[in-house]
Amino acid sequence: MTDIITIQNNVLTILEKVKMQLRTNPHFDSVKTKSNQNDLVTNRDIQIEKEIVAYLNEKFPNAKIISEEGFGNHPLDLSGLVFFVDPIDGTMNFVKSHDQFASMIGVYNNGQPLFGAILDVIQDQIYYGGPSIGAFVNNQKIPILADPPLNEVLITVSNHLLQSEMPKYQKLVAKSSGLRILGSAGIVFTRLLLGKEYLYIGKFKPWDLAAGLAIGQAIGINATTIDEKPINMIKSQLVIVGTRCATQQALDVISRV
Amino acid sequence: MTDIITIQNNVLTILEKVKMQLRTNPHFDSVKTKSNQNDLVTNRDIQIEKEIVAYLNEKFPNAKIISEEGFGNHPLDLSGLVFFVDPIDGTMNFVKSHDQFASMIGVYNNGQPLFGAILDVIQDQIYYGGPSIGAFVNNQKIPILADPPLNEVLITVSNHLLQSEMPKYQKLVAKSSGLRILGSAGIVFTRLLLGKEYLYIGKFKPWDLAAGLAIGQAIGINATTIDEKPINMIKSQLVIVGTRCATQQALDVISRV
Numbered sequence: 001m002t003d004i005i006t007i008q009n010n011v012l013t014i015l016e017k018v019k020m021q022l023r024t025n026p027h028f029d030s031v032k033t034k035s036n037q038n039d040l041v042t043n044r045d046i047q048i049e050k051e052i053v054a055y056l057n058e059k060f061p062n063a064k065i066i067s068e069e070g071f072g073n074h075p076l077d078l079s080g081l082v083f084f085v086d087p088i089d090g091t092m093n094f095v096k097s098h099d100q101f102a103s104m105i106g107v108y109n110n111g112q113p114l115f116g117a118i119l120d121v122i123q124d125q126i127y128y129g130g131p132s133i134g135a136f137v138n139n140q141k142i143p144i145l146a147d148p149p150l151n152e153v154l155i156t157v158s159n160h161l162l163q164s165e166m167p168k169y170q171k172l173v174a175k176s177s178g179l180r181i182l183g184s185a186g187i188v189f190t191r192l193l194l195g196k197e198y199l200y201i202g203k204f205k206p207w208d209l210a211a212g213l214a215i216g217q218a219i220g221i222n223a224t225t226i227d228e229k230p231i232n233m234i235k236s237q238l239v240i241v242g243t244r245c246a247t248q249q250a251l252d253v254i255s256r257v
Numbered sequence: 258m259t260d261i262i263t264i265q266n267n268v269l270t271i272l273e274k275v276k277m278q279l280r281t282n283p284h285f286d287s288v289k290t291k292s293n294q295n296d297l298v299t300n301r302d303i304q305i306e307k308e309i310v311a312y313l314n315e316k317f318p319n320a321k322i323i324s325e326e327g328f329g330n331h332p333l334d335l336s337g338l339v340f341f342v343d344p345i346d347g348t349m350n351f352v353k354s355h356d357q358f359a360s361m362i363g364v365y366n367n368g369q370p371l372f373g374a375i376l377d378v379i380q381d382q383i384y385y386g387g388p389s390i391g392a393f394v395n396n397q398k399i400p401i402l403a404d405p406p407l408n409e410v411l412i413t414v415s416n417h418l419l420q421s422e423m424p425k426y427q428k429l430v431a432k433s434s435g436l437r438i439l440g441s442a443g444i445v446f447t448r449l450l451l452g453k454e455y456l457y458i459g460k461f462k463p464w465d466l467a468a469g470l471a472i473g474q475a476i477g478i479n480a481t482t483i484d485e486k487p488i489n490m491i492k493s494q495l496v497i498v499g500t501r502c503a504t505q506q507a508l509d510v511i512s513r514v
Contacts, residue, residue: 097453159436179416181438196354
């Protein structure tokens with residue numbers, strides 16, 4: 001296995017390049033829809049993913065790459081070193097509000113989180129870390145999180161879930177300090193890492209989760225599927241992410257409705 | 258009537274003082290609940306409101322002041338010069354996430370908007386303006402907004418409304434580019450002013466609306482009650498705020514459900 005310092009240096013190097021590109025030129029030339037009218041991809045998502053994938057392929061020729069726009073190599077299992085790449089997470093925000101989007105790379109070894117990095121382009125902040133090295137923002141160590149109860153924390157429930165299973169999530173939101181919806185998994189993860197929110201429920205693709213979970217595990221953030229099974233990093237699923245107490249209380253509320 | 262330049266200079270002066278205070282010391286010593294568990298007030302809301310009210314009373318001794326924490330003078334009508342003051346809008350965010358809160362002052366003359374200012378403390382940005390002078394952010398003029406249709410814009414619907422009248426607002430959200438919930442009216446108004454979102458529906462107190470509407474009117478943002486009546490700036494009511502096309506299409510969707 002490649003050592004974690006080499007992985008960290010390379011992931012931060014390519015994300016630094018992405019940051020310079022997106023901050024120098026935050027524009028896009030074309031935008032297309034994918035699975036539905038609000039699932040967007042721009043030429044910049046594609047260009048940036050291609051650059052990240054090419055860089056990782058050069059530096060880690062034996063690794064697998066699972067990526068949002070499909071330029072990775074579509075592995076069927078998670079053996080060995082696997083990079084999860086989301087070039088622009090929150091593409092709708094990138095297009096409409098020009099803020100609150102992120103670039104993310106998560107690195108797993110035989111299915112276990114090793115390292116993650118989330119670049120908040122507009123705020124010029126890079127969050128990174130892993131279970132064995134701790135969590136950092138712009139080179140500052142992030143302390144282990146507190147473990148507050150549900151009624152003391154802000155939470156995010158994805159709009160999709162909120163609308164499809166309203167009674168359940170309505171009750172959950174009512175037991176919390178309030179609901180926030182930002183439109184980017186990466187940005188929500190940065191808020192979890194800093195203790196601004198403590199719970200996040202949504203339907204996630206592997207590249208939505210990989211980086212944030214790898215960093216978050218170092219400071220008390222965990223995740224399971226909504227029916228409390230281990231997450232499968234090959235497929236899309238309903239996941240609850242958060243600190244221990246808020247997560248347990250949320251699962252209690254949801255299971256009772 | 259006091260001239261608008263004097264009003265602008267004084268409002269910006271006192272908000273600059275508030276900014277320095279909140280950026281130097283972003284902490285609070287005590288927090289209490291008001292109407293419900295998630296309606297908070299800290300010692301900083303009270304301290305800052307008292308300072309703003311004292312400053313305005315000294316500079317504009319004949320004006321009325323309507324303020325969130327009640328240290329204004331509770332006028333029964335809007336004749337003459339009226340200041341609407343919200344010392345910390347988004348107190349829950351101030352307490353839990355230490356970002357996305359605002360200080361707002363709106364100035365009306367005989368019930369008509371004259372001037373408004375919204376201070377985004379953490380981003381260090383001040384938005385201000387009025388119908389006769391235009392809209393500005395940190396002294397840069399904000400252009401007149403485009404008038405995009407509902408399906409091309411991000412919208413905010415307050416969580417309260419979303420939960421109490423789900424079918425109606427579910428349909429509205431589905432016709433838009435997506436829902437965002439940030440937890441501060443002031444911050445949502447700054448996003449409307451920059452064309453990051455184009456529609457905002459919620460139950461508002463006068464101090465939630467006063468500043469944003471005064472600035473917004475200069476660049477194409479208007480508001481009515483949800484049943485298309487003029488807003489009464491003395492009471493709390495359901496309001497739709499936005500640009501013309503998105504607002505009209507939203508009202509069509511809501512009225513049909």
